[in-house]
Amino acid sequence: MSQFDTLNFTxxxxxxxxxxxxxxxxxxTITNNIINAYFQSGVNPYxxxxxxxIGCSSKTPNYFLxxxxxxxxxxxxxxxxxxxxSCANRSLNLIGVSGDGDSASIGLGGFVHSLRRNVPMxxxxxxxxxxxxxxxxxxxxxxxxATLKTGESNPxxxxxxxxxxxxxxxxxxxxxxxxxxxxxxxLIDAAIRHKGTAVIDVISPCVTFNxxxxxxxxxxxxxxHKLVLQELGFxxxxxxxxxxxxxxxxxxxxxxxxxxxxxxKLENDYDFxxxxxxxxxxxxxxxxREILTGLIYFNEQKQSIHNHLNLSxxxxxxxxxxxxxxxxxxxxxxxxxxx
Amino acid sequence: xxTVNNFVINIGTLNxxxxxxxxxxxxxxxxxxxxxxxxxxxxxxxxxxxxxxxxIRISAKGHLSRKQENDIVIGMNAATLIKDQINTKKGGVFxxxxxxxxxxxxxxxxxxxxxxxxxxxxxxxxxxxxxxKLLTNMVYVGxxxxxxDIDKDILISTVxxxxxxxxxxxxxxxxxIEAGWNYSHSQINISNFPFKVKSLKDANKDKILIDGNTASxxxxxxxxxxxxxxxxxxxxxxxxxxxxxxxxxxxxxxxGKNNFAVVQAEDELAAISMVLGAGWSGARAVTPTxxxxxxxxxxxxxxxxxxxxxxxxxxVQRVGPSTGLPTRTMQxxxxxxxxxxxxxxxxxxxxxxxxxxxxxxxxxCFDLAERLQTLVIVLSDLDLGMNxxxxxxxxxxxxxxxxxxxxxxxxxxxxxxFARYADVDGDGITYxxxxxxxxxxAAFFTRGTGHDExxxxxxxxxxxxxxxxxxxxxxxTAKPLLPxxxxxxxxxxxxxxYGSSHSAVVExxxxxxxxxxxxxxxxxxxxxxxxxxxxxxxxQSMTYIIExxxxxxxxxxxxxxxxxxxxxxxxxxxxxxxxxxxxxLYEKINKTENLS
Numbered sequence: 001m002s003q004f005d006t007l008n009f010t011x012x013x014x015x016x017x018x019x020x021x022x023x024x025x026x027x028x029t030i031t032n033n034i035i036n037a038y039f040q041s042g043v044n045p046y047x048x049x050x051x052x053x054i055g056c057s058s059k060t061p062n063y064f065l066x067x068x069x070x071x072x073x074x075x076x077x078x079x080x081x082x083x084x085x086s087c088a089n090r091s092l093n094l095i096g097v098s099g100d101g102d103s104a105s106i107g108l109g110g111f112v113h114s115l116r117r118n119v120p121m122x123x124x125x126x127x128x129x130x131x132x133x134x135x136x137x138x139x140x141x142x143x144x145x146a147t148l149k150t151g152e153s154n155p156x157x158x159x160x161x162x163x164x165x166x167x168x169x170x171x172x173x174x175x176x177x178x179x180x181x182x183x184x185x186x187l188i189d190a191a192i193r194h195k196g197t198a199v200i201d202v203i204s205p206c207v208t209f210n211x212x213x214x215x216x217x218x219x220x221x222x223x224x225h226k227l228v229l230q231e232l233g234f235x236x237x238x239x240x241x242x243x244x245x246x247x248x249x250x251x252x253x254x255x256x257x258x259x260x261x262x263x264x265k266l267e268n269d270y271d272f273x274x275x276x277x278x279x280x281x282x283x284x285x286x287x288x289r290e291i292l293t294g295l296i297y298f299n300e301q302k303q304s305i306h307n308h309l310n311l312s313x314x315x316x317x318x319x320x321x322x323x324x325x326x327x328x329x330x331x332x333x334x335x336x337x338x339x
Numbered sequence: 340x341x342t343v344n345n346f347v348i349n350i351g352t353l354n355x356x357x358x359x360x361x362x363x364x365x366x367x368x369x370x371x372x373x374x375x376x377x378x379x380x381x382x383x384x385x386x387x388x389x390x391x392x393x394x395i396r397i398s399a400k401g402h403l404s405r406k407q408e409n410d411i412v413i414g415m416n417a418a419t420l421i422k423d424q425i426n427t428k429k430g431g432v433f434x435x436x437x438x439x440x441x442x443x444x445x446x447x448x449x450x451x452x453x454x455x456x457x458x459x460x461x462x463x464x465x466x467x468x469x470x471x472k473l474l475t476n477m478v479y480v481g482x483x484x485x486x487x488d489i490d491k492d493i494l495i496s497t498v499x500x501x502x503x504x505x506x507x508x509x510x511x512x513x514x515x516i517e518a519g520w521n522y523s524h525s526q527i528n529i530s531n532f533p534f535k536v537k538s539l540k541d542a543n544k545d546k547i548l549i550d551g552n553t554a555s556x557x558x559x560x561x562x563x564x565x566x567x568x569x570x571x572x573x574x575x576x577x578x579x580x581x582x583x584x585x586x587x588x589x590x591x592x593x594x595g596k597n598n599f600a601v602v603q604a605e606d607e608l609a610a611i612s613m614v615l616g617a618g619w620s621g622a623r624a625v626t627p628t629x630x631x632x633x634x635x636x637x638x639x640x641x642x643x644x645x646x647x648x649x650x651x652x653x654x655v656q657r658v659g660p661s662t663g664l665p666t667r668t669m670q671x672x673x674x675x676x677x678x679x680x681x682x683x684x685x686x687x688x689x690x691x692x693x694x695x696x697x698x699x700x701x702x703x704c705f706d707l708a709e710r711l712q713t714l715v716i717v718l719s720d721l722d723l724g725m726n727x728x729x730x731x732x733x734x735x736x737x738x739x740x741x742x743x744x745x746x747x748x749x750x751x752x753x754x755x756x757f758a759r760y761a762d763v764d765g766d767g768i769t770y771x772x773x774x775x776x777x778x779x780x781a782a783f784f785t786r787g788t789g790h791d792e793x794x795x796x797x798x799x800x801x802x803x804x805x806x807x808x809x810x811x812x813x814x815x816t817a818k819p820l821l822p823x824x825x826x827x828x829x830x831x832x833x834x835x836x837y838g839s840s841h842s843a844v845v846e847x848x849x850x851x852x853x854x855x856x857x858x859x860x861x862x863x864x865x866x867x868x869x870x871x872x873x874x875x876x877x878x879q880s881m882t883y884i885i886e887x888x889x890x891x892x893x894x895x896x897x898x899x900x901x902x903x904x905x906x907x908x909x910x911x912x913x914x915x916x917x918x919x920x921x922x923x924l925y926e927k928i929n930k931t932e933n934l935s
Contacts, residue, residue: 017795044777046775046776046777046778046781046782047775047777049620049774049775051616061784062784062796066782067779067782068774068782069772069773069774069775069776069781069782069783069784069785070782070783070784070785071616071619071774071784071785072784072785072786072787072788073612073615073616073642073785073787074612074638074639074642074787076608077608077609077612077639079609080568080604080605080608080609080610080612080613080616081612081613081615081616082616083568083602083604083609083612083613083616084566084568084612084613084614084615084616084617084618084619084620084622084624085616085617085619085620085774086616087566087600087602087613087617087622088565088566088600088616088617088618088619088620088621088622088624089620089621089622089773089774089775091775092620092774092775109605109606109608109609110605110608110609110612113604113605113609117602305602309597309600309601309602310595310596310597311596311597311600312592312594312596312597312598313592313594313596314592314598315775316565316566316598316599316600316617316621316622317565317620317621317622317773318621319563319565319598321563321739321740323592323598324563324565324590324598324623324740325561325562325563325735325740326560326561326589326590327735328734328735330589331557331561331733331734331735334557334585334589335547335732335733337500338547338548338549338553339543339546339547339732
């Protein structure tokens with residue numbers, strides 16, 4: 001069976017267990033969008049491994065792709081975990097789900113270094129600026145001057161994970177909003193086909209601890225301040241998906257597997273292949289306190305960790321004893337230096 | 340009277356001065372003459388400038404542990420010249436560089452002092468200022484080789500072999516050795532030099548002289564290691580570097596691509612996480628580290644234990660606590676390795692005592708990790724890992740690799756009710772599937788939280804207790820699979836030791852038998868401790884537990900298993916960072932037992 005053999009799978013094969021998150025949680029909306037994106041992309045669920053760290057977001061891999069192996073690991077360790085998984089079996093399709101506490105605080109080092117290595121995977125950050133599972137402390141992505149439910153104000157500057165991903169050399173940097181299926185599903189679809197780490201920072205409001213007037217990641221705040229960068233639709237080679245677009249200029253992006261990503265621009269002629277422009281728009285949106293969504297930067301030229309390590313095409317886990325163990329003559333040759 | 344094939348040469352130099360090559364030439368030449376020899380490097384945590392010593396012991400009886408006294412001392416470092424002379428045994432020889440101007444230095448009268456202007460000699464070898472510094476160290480090789488009667492042909496052939504990858508430097512090094520040799524022959528007028536070597540011809544024909552870290556790297560290579568993640572730390576880095584270099588040569592596929600992956604991680608938290616990911620996916624994965632790294636890996640160690648993921652940590656121990664003495668040796672991680680992580684955890688710990696066992700355990704660690712689906716920690720140490728030991732030639736294992744209980748697509752067809760944590764065989768070891776198994780029954784969700792047999796989240800008290808009890812059962816299953824203790828000698832006095840203490844304890848047995856005390860020595864090779872250890876202690880009149888840490892860690896592990904043995908054991912510990920010496924052990928036992 002190939003990775004993209006969709007013959008016998010229905011949408012039901014892409015769902016998982018029942019969510020135990022709060023009703024109305026943005027994370028559950030993302031879960032739905034992940035299910036739709038994976039079903040639509042036709043990835044064989046047996047070829048997928050789901051990875052996560054610790055936190056509300058990291059529980060979600062249990063709620064999608066029930067036919068795939070999952071690994072709910074340690075707090076902040078999802079990124080390095082992915083290095084080991086990917087190297088041991090390069091044929092797996094990896095999806096990692098992490099949160100802002102997981103990737104921007106305890107796992108910040110691992111996040112940056114896995115991007116440097118360019119592990120082929122979809123890396124979704126479900127970002128709500130708050131520690132939900134420990135009942136509402138600030139995270140490192142909380143905006144400066146945002147307030148907690150208790151009224152406490154955040155004096156520290158926020159970490160922008162997309163800006164950081166750019167600095168680390170990530171070749172696919174995107175931001176979206178949990179409730180925006182029209183934007184998020186195609187982004188995930190494109191991320192699946194990207195042959196490196198594809199970071200999607202998804203603003204996902206916490207209904208319990210971060211949906212009040214002083215929060216800068218509440219539903220109302222985001223709805224009022226969201227700036228849509230571009231609309232994008234994913235077109236499969238087999239079957240063209242047409243998107244209900246406003247009139248405007250169209251750019252086609254060719255991905256590694258020859259599939260075409262079509263981008264439609266709104267007012268500005270945004271070139272997501274320009275790393276300087278990417279930094280600029282992020283900086284500008286930050287200073288205007290706007291949430292910029294869309295594909296911010298894309299570079300398909302970057303080599304993956306598999307190339308850097310010159311990994312054999314055969315997954316390491318499938319190597320036979322003869323391939324794993326050099327012969328006695330090799331040992332004799334080596335030991336001759338010590339005799 | 341001459342002392343033949345039984346003395347210690349200690350060379351004091353400056354770190355980074357290139358003395359490593361010179362000392363290597365000396366120790367390997369002695370080895371090529373068939374002599375039982377070992378070389379121990381005592382070095383600082385520094386790249387250049389601080390003092391470093393290299394002690395070569397030649398022992399007719401084959402004893403390879405550290406001697407406390409030095410027969411010949413070569414002083415090449417101004418900063419330690421006075422101390423080096425003091426550390427020369429009465430009746431010994433002190434050869435020193437007279438170009439060094441050391442205030443208050445006076446030659447001792449109870450020691451034969453030989454002052455040599457190395458500058459004058461090396462000036463005849465090369466005009467290059469840069470080369471002079473390096474070749475000065477080769478000059479002392481020539482001097483000492485001539486004095487103790489090292490076979491000159493062997494000396495020259497050793498240089499050629501050692502520098503075979505750098506043929507352009509062979510001639511200048513040989514010239515420097517010749518200059519030292521000729522100076523010694525013509526200028527040093529000592530009739531009947533007190534320390535001599537005599538060739539034992541082919542005695543080392545089937546042996547090698549190797550450090551434990553290289554042996555470990557080879558063990559991992561031949562044990563089928565396919566994934567290594569590491570963060571540089573002394574004294575373990577050479578395990579990773581050697582493995583990587585050998586794998587680049589011997590583990591390629593037909594297209595020249597790598598049948599292995601080595602990743603230098605950003606820290607030890609990441610290194611062990613990578614290993615867990617690779618082990619979960621079906622690779623044979625290891626991370627080499629030392630004490631501080633082991634501490635950082637603690638959380639992940641508990642994950643491996645509880646979620647049952649094969650993983651190996653190769654800990655080359657150094658002196659702790661904290662940063663401690665980073666370039667000195669200790670067996671201080673025994674307790675922390677055994678119980679590593681929060682909650683109730685106990686790990687399989689392997690305790691190699693020689694390069695052969697580093698090579699052997701480098702292979703068996705993966706068999707055990709995959710068979711038992713758990714973390715295996717190997718505890719080497721700096722003395723074993725970084726010093727030169729004589730060893731029998733290694734042989735590749737005839738035993739096939741044990742990949743453990745893994746269900747693939749076919750097995751799932753026959754076992755349609757697969758549950759990840761169901762104890763089907765009653766041995767505590769359950770079946771696992773690997774990600775990427777194309778079967779509707781294959782998937783499960785790995786987690787560090789409480790889980791039932793199907794790996795579903797569970798906080799149920801009975802289910803949790805059942806899983807914990809199964810893990811206890813699994814550890815019992817493990818015991819007969821582990822390297823068993825090995826006994827040596829017969830006698831009522833008992834000795835227990837492990838790891839790099841081995842050579843000193845064997846020598847201790849000889850020292851004791853010289854005064855008609857016979858002893859029986861049990862070497863422990865793995866944790867958890869097996870019943871045989873208890874039986875051993877019960878049988879002996881008194882057992883000394885010998886180890887290289889302050890808190891008598893093995894002693895406490897034994898007593899926590901069998902508290903009733905407290906009146907049958909005594910502890911001897913050494914924890915000053917130096918390799919264990921038999922003389923020290925002998926003094927300790929002598930004092931307690933009033934032997935003489």
